[in-house]
Amino acid sequence: MASTLNSAVRLLDLAAGRYGSKVGVADASSELTFARLRELALRAGTRLIREGVQGAPVIVYLDKSVNCIVSFMAVMYSGGPYVPAAADIPLQRLEKIIANLEPGCIITDTAKAAALDGIELGGAKVLIYDETVGGEIDESLVYSRLNGVVDTDPIYIMYTSGSTGTPKGVTVCHRGVIDYVSWTSSTFGLTSEDVLANQAPFYFDNSIFDIYGCLITGAKLIIIPEQxxxxxxxxxEFLRDNGVTTIFWVPTVMINVANSHELEKVELPKLKRVLFCGEVMPNLQLNMWRRALPDCIYANLYGPTEITDVCSYYIVDREFEDHEPLPIGRACKNMRLVILDENNNEAAPGEKGELCVIGSGVALGYWNELELTARAFVQNPLNPSYNEWMYRTGDIAYVGGDGLIMYCGRKDFQIKIKGNRVELGEIEAAAMCLENVQNVCAVFDAENERIVLFLESKGDFKLRTINKELLKYIPKYMLPSALRVMEKLPHTANDKIDRKTLGAMLREEGL
Amino acid sequence: MDVEKTIEEYIRDAFEIGDDPELTRDTHLFDEGFVDSLGALQIVRFLEETFSIQITQKDLVLYPMNTINEIAAVVHEKI
Structure with missing residues (x-):
């Protein structure tokens, strides 16, 4: 039973025992059976323990591939948390993460190891992936370490956008992941016959469904090539040719696929489950999917990284008009949702408030950031009797007449762009590093789903050149897609940049 | 037909790049910000119509199709 496991890597042990000769994970160039995945992970895990990581976090800095999965499992065998880093992460951002994290090791390849030479590693050892999986296995060493893990220990740390320009390390525990995928596999009926096509980057929490959903059921995970x-x-076509039964994608990708009209041309008889999470899914495009594939199960899932992955869900069970919003539904098993008004009282049905989450998926906090943690992770104000850890999402929601929760938006400057969570402040902090720029403001143009960067400068700038410069600090998905240079940015009476005026300018004049 | 030239002229025209010398036949069209993913769809439609070929997901697994030369390589395989 998954509920008695102390570490999520035990799911791999179980899968290797039951489905050892079955392919567990595949990418464009290789595939691994569950037994082989376990063997490679035990080799690398042995190496990590011998390097003396002692439960310290390990950064996995590799191209998206089966090697990432092997490394994640290896780090768990070593008893510590893993930290996924994108292959194209800006080095300055990686340096900030390393400074906050104080990792024991970084697992990478030779090309990326050379790039690491230029940044401050704070004493972290650099291990080359190919070498870590080439050594021997010491099972008694690994299992004596693993037996010391408890399920409230951290399993991974995922860095998400921080409003001051420094990313925040969301620290999640084994119990959160184990409970979550126990729920997903039973709710959606996944079995070892299923094939999942992974879209989510591994530094994004949606990938937890894919990776651990396959381990717990023996299903096959195919990593879709980035191309x-x-x-x-x-x-x-990729789904059809690979016999994919289940997808859990970000709405932006589902929207683009719907708009390409390929669903009308390609038959997908094997596809059974279409799940989505990470931003609002418009019914206009969902209806295009439903018309093309009427027999699939469709589910709208909701949840921030801070609650593991998903805390509420809605299985689409009726027709929706194109313009209607989809509910985010009800709490998942072992999760409780509370909507608090401005005075920290429970909001009445229909009344808007901040969506707050309680349950085993709630993260342990932000790594090495106790103050930030204390602001978002709080004692449930409705409970005077005992400690109850609650995460305040910053999302505004209400309970509809049918008892289903409806999502309304954010209470701060965090936005979602193509499913990625972005703090406008992080873009602004990067843009302030541009030469010849006096002041900056990043505005989200919701109507056109794009980030507009306003610069205060007398210089002449081109968006493409600026973005090349910004890429040194922020990932590609945060780049602005429009630019406006002004001699002076408008200010409010108390001398803050006047975002409202800038937003109104966008709506009225365009760019 | 000069495949590379045909593709380059189409991309310069369709994505309003004009004679910008920063675009070469080995420039990463997407990473360098010359084309976005909606543009990728347009490129595929253009190739299929102009050269009367079908581009399949298997081609995409084998070829990266990120530069004019890489896109032309797929076309050369098929015509």
Whole structure:
């Protein structure tokens, strides 16, 4: 039973025992059976323990591939948390993460190891992936370490955008992941016959469904080559040719696939479950999917990184008009949702308030950031009797007449762009590093789903050149897609940049 | 037909790049911000119509299709 496990890597032990000769994970160039995945992870895990990581976090800095999965499992065998870093992470951002994290090791490849030479590693050892999986296995060493893990220990740390320009390390525990995928596999009926096509980057919490959902059921995980997210119209063919039964994608990708009209041309008889999470899914495009594939189960899932992945869900069970919003539904098993008004009282049905989450998926906090943690993770104000850890999402929601929760938006400057969570402040902090710029403001143009960067400068700037410079500090998904240079940015009476005026300018004049 | 030239002229015209010398036949069209993913769809439609070919997901697994030369390589395989 998954509920008695102390570490999520025990799911791999179980899968290797039951489905050892079955392919567990595949990418464009290789595939691993569950037994082989376990063997490689035990080799690398042995090496990590011998390097003396002693439960310290380990950064996995590799191209998206089966090697990442092997490394994540290896770090768990070593008893510590893993930290996924994108292969194209800006080095300055990685340096900030390393300074906050104080990792024991970084697992990477030779090309990236050379790039690491230029940044401050704070004493972290650099291990080359190919070498870590080439050594021997010491099972008694690994299992004596693993037996010391408890399920409230951290399993991974995922860095998410921080409003001051420094990313925050969301620290999640084993119990959160184990409970979550026990729920997903039973709710959606996944079995070892299923094939999942992974879209989510591994530094993004949606990938937890894919990775651990396959381990707990023995299903096969296919990592979709990155190229398909440029040529998204090719995705339906990829699903068909690989016999994919289940997808859990970010709405932006589902929207682009729907708009390409390929679903009308490519038959997908094997696809059974279409799940989505990470931003609002419009019914206009969902209806295009439903018309093309009427027999699939569709589910709208909701949850921030701070609650593991998903805390509420809605299985689409009726027709929706194109313009209607989809509910985010009800709490998942072992999760409780509370909507608090401005005075920290429970909001009445229909009344808007901040969505707050209690349950085993709630993260342990932000790594090495006790103050930030204390602001978002709080004692449930409705409970005077005992300690009850609650995460305040910053999302505004209400309970509809049918008892289903409806999402309304944010209470701060955090936005979602193509499913990625972005703090406008992080873009502004990067833009302030540009030469010849006096002041900056990043505004989200919701109507056109794009980030507009306003610069106060007398210089002449081109968006493409600026973005090249910004890429040194922030990831590609945060780049602005429009630019406006002004001699002076408008200010409010108390001398803050006047975001409202800038937003109104966008709506009235365009750019 | 000069495949590379045809593709380059189409991309310069369709994505309003004009004669910008920063775009070469080996420039990463997407990472360098010349084309976005909606543009990728347009490129595939253009190739299929102009050269009367079908581009499949298998081509995409084998070829990266990120630069003009890489895109032309797929076309050369098929015509």
């Amino acid at each position: 398909f997210f440029v040529y998204q119209n090719m995705l339906p």
